Amino acid sequence: MEGVIENFEEYWLLIRDVWDTGFLGHSIGNLLVAVFIFGIFFVLRGIFTRFVLSIMDRWVERTETKLDDYLRDAVRSPLRFLFFALGFFFATQYLDFEGDMERFAENANRTLIIIAIFWAIYNAVQPVSMALDRLKTLLTPEILQWLIAGAKTAIVLIAGATILQTWGIQVAPIIAGLGLFGVAVALGAQDLFKNLIGGMSILIERRFGIGDWIKVEGVVEGTVEKIGFRSTHVRRFDKAPVYVPNQHLSDNAVTNFSAMTYRRISWLIGVEYRTTHEQLRQIRDDIEAYLRAAEDFAQPPSAPLFVRIDSFGPSSIDILVYCFTKTTVWGEWLEVKEALAHRIKQIVEGAGAGFALPSQSIYVETLPLAPDEIAAEKKT
Structure with missing residues (x-):
């Protein structure tokens, strides 16, 4: 114990x-x-x-x-x-x-x-x-x-x-x-530094910013979503993302559509050759009056505005409609352009004229002989 x-x-x-x-x-x-x-x-x-x-x-x-x-x-x-x-x-x-x-x-x-x-x-x-x-x-x-x-x-x-x-x-x-x-890496990463310098030049020159619609011929077209150190993220209009090296955007010509002050409409309106002189003048004056009265279009001297009889085409008399919309947004621009198309059709039809269709005239100097005429010549 x-x-x-x-x-x-x-x-x-x-x-x-x-x-x-x-x-x-x-x-x-x-x-x-x-x-x-x-x-x-x-x-x-x-x-x-x-x-x-x-x-x-x-x-x-x-x-x-x-x-x-x-x-x-x-x-x-x-x-x-x-x-x-x-x-x-x-x-x-x-x-x-x-x-x-x-x-x-x-x-x-x-x-x-x-x-x-x-x-x-x-x-x-x-x-x-x-x-x-x-x-x-x-x-x-x-x-x-x-x-x-x-x-x-x-x-x-x-x-x-x-x-x-x-x-x-x-x-x-x-x-x-x-x-x-870093020296060893720099020798093998020259493209990285080129893209970095390219990105800096893009930002310093203010070529474009986030949200801008840009186009680089042969490279990309779309909306900028991010500007990174090495590449720029661009969203194409089919919603596919594209990562473009900054060097391509700094060395090539970049079109920045978002920087447009106005957006252009340039049309050739073809009317029939049987349209009279008075009808042509009425159509031209009514289209110009509509463009100058509508608030959607920029007026001279801010932007050019022309409605002129332009040329005598192969099958029509062509009227040039050249103007700019105040909006640069694609969807709004389409709405303004659609309203203009409706108005031009009303003006042409209201003047008693019509739009020309593409056509060709063939002139035949002699016609080939009929089979019986060919047989009669052989007998003689």
């Missing part, structure tokens, strides 16, 4: 030893207290989100400027993450590590602070840039997006370098190695 009691005493001493030296020389009780401290800050994060951020939301809604709205959205997630960093900091401070673990805990806390700071800066780049109206007037939306992407990339790289420096990793040798690697 005494042996059993001694064994239990030894087992109890073993439990106490495990409890006291549970992890890295810290008792399990201290670890539980550290976890409890971390849990307190986790709960405080929820309280902060529920009350403090809601107060901030109400305050921001009362202001007229949008800049504070953007900044609030930028710092919301980093502030919530900061409570996680605070909980980790106080938990490690309570455990009071020594030696290598102390340095590890300090570097980990620094890393969490760096992440929170650069996270807020990263989130603030786009809303702040969008809030600056001067940038919108000086730069196109596409260039602004490129600058935002570049700034975000730079922030991530700086944050990564700062974290590496915190852990004692020298960044300079890495940068030097990347420089040599």
Whole structure:
């Protein structure tokens, strides 16, 4: 019996030893207290989100400027993450590590602070840039997006370098190695850099923007959806996407139909040759009067407008109708053109004339002999 009691005493001493030296020389009780401290800050994060951020939301809604709205959205997630960093900091401070673990805990806390700071800066780049109206007037939306992407990339790289420096990793040798690697890559990626430069020239020259209808002869025709670093995403009218390298768009002639001030209608209206002089004059004058009275058409001197007897064709007298619509939208332009076609038909029919049909006249000087006439000539 005494042996059993001694064994239990030894087992109890073993439990106490495990409890006291549970992890890295810290008792399990201290670890539980550290976890409890971390849990307190986790709960405080929820309280902060529920009350403090809601107060901030109400305050921001009362202001007229949008800049504070953007900044609030930028710092919301980093502030919530900061409570996680605070909980980790106080938990490690309570455990009071020594030696290598102390340095590890300090570097980990620094890393969490760096992440929170650069996270807020990263989130603030786009809303702040969008809030600056001067940038919108000086730069196109596409260039602004490129600058935002570049700034975000730079922030991530700086944050990564700062974290590496915190852990004692020298960044300079890495940068030097990347420089040599970049030279090797540049030699094999000349097309990539050509497309990158082509994209920059497109944005600087403002050849086209997102939503524009463009045409590059032999390359693509459609609506621009995205201008990327390497290629431009164009949606054809059959809804098929085309990814065109920027080099093709910068080196070739690009027709930007969306930049049209007006949209042209050019017709030859053919009437019959039996149309009289008075009917021709009436048709011409009525068509011109309609074009000048309708609000859908641009008027001189903004755009030319002609209705003239143009030529005597093979089977018709041709009347030239040359004008421009105010709208450049394809669907609206079709509606205006359809209304003009109906009106011209009414004018021609109202004048008692008709539209000419393509025809040819054949003149025969002599007719071939009939079979009986051929037989009579043979007898003679």
